Amino acid sequence: MSDGFGQGKFRSPPINAIVKFESVHMAYGKGADVLRDISFELSPGDFRFLTGPSGAGKTTLLKLLYLAQRPTQGQIKLFGNTLSQTPRQELPHLRRRIGVVFQEFRLIDHLTSFENVALPLRIAGKSLEEYRPDVVELLTWVGLGERIHEKPSALSGGEQQRVAIARAVVAKPDLLLADEPTGNVDPEMSIRLLRLFLELNKMGTTIVFATHDRYLVEAVGAPELHLTAGELDQKNMPPMPPASALGLQDTSDHPGESTL
């Protein structure tokens, strides 16, 4: 497990950086900077925890990453595109390469779990016949096989969160952003979901995972982007975890493997 989370790539010169922030500042309106002088790079297959106290700017950083906000200063490159020079009509195509698990889930209320999860595929123009097996299998894998026709209002917080995660990963994004994605589920499910993230990561998806859960951070042992009051200090090498403790290596027999 020497290279499971992209630590090797983390140090190598990032020629094909998926994300590149150069001296990015961000303020809302005329307020003070929420983020100050943020510079970092992510390569394909990187896994980063985004940590830091509440109000340190984690959600704002994610918003910049999922193209909901433009920085007030500095430059962001995404998949090789300099955002400030990318025409607005190109942005949807970039967004489709990004999966987002929003902190407040943001599921569409009147759509069932199945329809919510299928949404990114539908937007990309896929037909029901094409995506149905994948969506059903993914929902089954996150433990919602019996609830695919339920609407969000009939689901518990943890179930809604799993729907949100499934929606974020269903299109196999190149970049996966997650804001406290395991905040509402029990420890057993949070490990199961983490395994899903790691599985995607192994297949080359770059992951930024915002969390307060030190246990997860230390168990996985991936590098951190640590924000303090809007500034970044990269904690590079936390101690490696005993991988067997989480069973994270053992991914050969889970049912989601064929699609994920």
Added chain:
Amino acid sequence: MSTPSPTPETEQTDTHAGRAMTAPILPGTGHSPMAGEGLTRVIAIMCFLASVALGAWMAVGQAANNWTLNLAQSLTLQLKPNAEMAADEQMATALEILKKAPGVVEATPVSDTRAASLLEPWLGDSTIIATLPLPKLVEIKLASSGSDVSALASQLTAAIPGAVLDDHSRWNNRLARFAGALRWLAFAVLALIVTASAMIVVFATRADMASNHEIIEVLHLIGAEDRFIAGQFQKHFQWIALWASLMGIGAAAIVFLAMGQISAFNVDPDTQGLLPTLAYRPELYSALFLIPVLTVVTAALTARQTVLRVLKEVM
């Protein structure tokens, strides 16, 4: 559906599930006629009012035409009791002249009993009327062209002492002015209601859109193109507007038909021509169908514009 992956046995249920799995992205689109209930009601009511205004405009126009046309194509000859000529001779001469006059289609003497019944509302009991020296009346119907009323009038007065030809022009001119004013008024009311309806459809659509803000944002963030999102909303509101406006004009059509039934019972020959019988006029119904067309276009454009404006403000 509890089976995660489709197997041959589940193929049958898949058809059903397939339908359920492609629900519209917006609540209630198309599938339910009662989608967006508040908006549906507002649009239905405004379409009903617009239909009634349209019907009223057409009815007033038609009634005004009837009045002036009836009057213009009819004359009344009065033969006043006179010492120089007996009543019977007056009548015979008059009918002789009228028979030869160009443009006269029909000349009917008004019987004494009918004359008495016409006067009854003013003079009371017809036995009293019978004792009065009443003028004899002849109703004359003219063809729409080819008559010379003034020549006929001088011919009649020269030949018959006590003859007076009334061409109703006093009434006709006043009625024509009145009818013209009424027509404009009805048109102004129609224009106001149509404008107000269009504005209300715009405002109601925008208000309904506000509740869908979250959907716009989520679709945007997961990579939907502006025109995809705008298209979804346009479709959604088109359906609502179509259903609602059809309900509105349907209700109006029922009202028109009911009014037609009521006026069909009106057999009083003196007032029949005054009340227009709109109910069975095809042009009313074809005009009514303009209302849903306008409503659907208004709602669809509003929804589209609103979405595009919202999206223009985000990255």
